[in-house]
Amino acid sequence: MTSTSPDAPMPAVPLLGVGGVRHTRLRPTHHAFAYEGFFLLLPMRQLRRQPWPALARNRWAPLAFHDADHGEGEEDSLAWIERVLAQSGVRDATGEIWLQCFPRVWGYAFKPVSFWYAHRDDGALVAIVAEVNNTFGERHGYVLRPGPGASELAWGQTLQADKVFHVSPFCQVAGDYRFRFLRIPAAPGSASSGRLVARIEHHDATGPLLLTSQSGTLFPLTPAVQRRTLWRMPWMTLGVFARIHWQALRLWWARVPVVPHPGRRTTGGPSLSSGTPR
Template identity: 50%
Template sequence: MKNLPMLGLGWVRHARLKPARHAFMYRGLFVRLPMRSARSMRFAPLGLAGRLFGHDRAALVSFHDRDHGLGDGASLAWLEGLLAESGITDADGEIWLHTFPRVFGYGFKPVSFWYCERADGSLRAVLAEVNNTFGERHCYLLAHADGSAIRPGQLLHAAKVFHVSPFNPVLGSYRFRFLARQDRSLARVDYHDAEGCVLETSISGEHRALTTGTLSAALARTGWFTAAVIARIHWHALKLWLKRVPFYTKPTPPSDLVSR
């Protein structure tokens, strides 16, 4: 059976533990796209769902290559070159992209995850692609130095080098955990400073075939989700400011697009 595009329906969770507690949880939707399988077919097997879902074209829900990588419309080729440059030559299976789609032409993607598999389906590497509200992007390439597979729930670390929230300094580290299956997924990212955990965040959901029916139902339930992302970012920023959480000015972004 060919790898087919999937629709993810689930939850976005965020909990700040200090210096003031603040938490929220929202329903969300994402797409799970088999990028290598789609290289030649451009998601053609969608059938009637193709009337609602577009690849590099206008549609109610759409995916655009230029929203990822270098922004030149060749995101998969860029990622494959990055893997080769990093010595990850055995990620020769599917590459799944979990990302928020554009809805009604608009999209903001705080984080997307590229799951890079071996031919046997084991997870060799994950690229976490982060965008901030200043139009900047940085990626964290996560893989074991010894080449072993990333197991479900296994802890991976990355030093924080990129400014995302003005309520967190560019210090400390991220701790990543992943569960990526055909039927469901969970990506958890916790931010730690020298004294312990500051933020706990996660994106989780169940995967369903991307059909006219599932897409229509998702739009009816969460069609507002993508447009609301930016509004919610600013709304919760106001709440943090009112709670007197320290504010940090934006530093110069890192010169390298990818941290390894």
């Protein structure tokens, strides 16, 4: 990523983002934490045309990507996102589709949220799908598109979607999410491929309730980068799962009210909803 413009097409090379996750709850008690972590950023259409030797796909490896962890559990998750985009009226996603997600580490996967970035041929964003998983084995996709008053999607734009999916037992299925995505190109001469930031705020009738972000400096996915990252964070995905439950225990201990699950969905695949910029 050598261009200074975030809308310039990136070289279609799988990337590893090394950074962390931040989470802050504002009410009824202040609760905040931050953890190191890493994620994959994959050019899915390029990978359909030509596999990447350093990416273990749909097979066991210390660090791997499995299509079945996304969408409807198919062998080709890109086919699912292409259907989602078509069903949502997105006709101009003719360029690359990038997937930001946690990998499987030592065979274990837990992906609270993944982001699909759909582009035109000129590199401009045309849609983002936030694919959310909860600990009940359910999945929901928020399709984010330009709405009334906005001609097109852009990096840095604030996007809104009504919350319709149960995630945390300490939050009502009410209010809305505010998404903001930032792509920061690499400085000239940098060894990295830039930086990616995804921010999500959950607002209810009272105002901001949860502030979360996932960010990372991007590096081409090579065996050396994988070894270095795994040596530093060998149990990352298992740690995400354990930390979610540890933080839930702390909220329970602080007597934050528990919200019961509203009931399992009966549909066979992930549910979908649409959001628009504010």
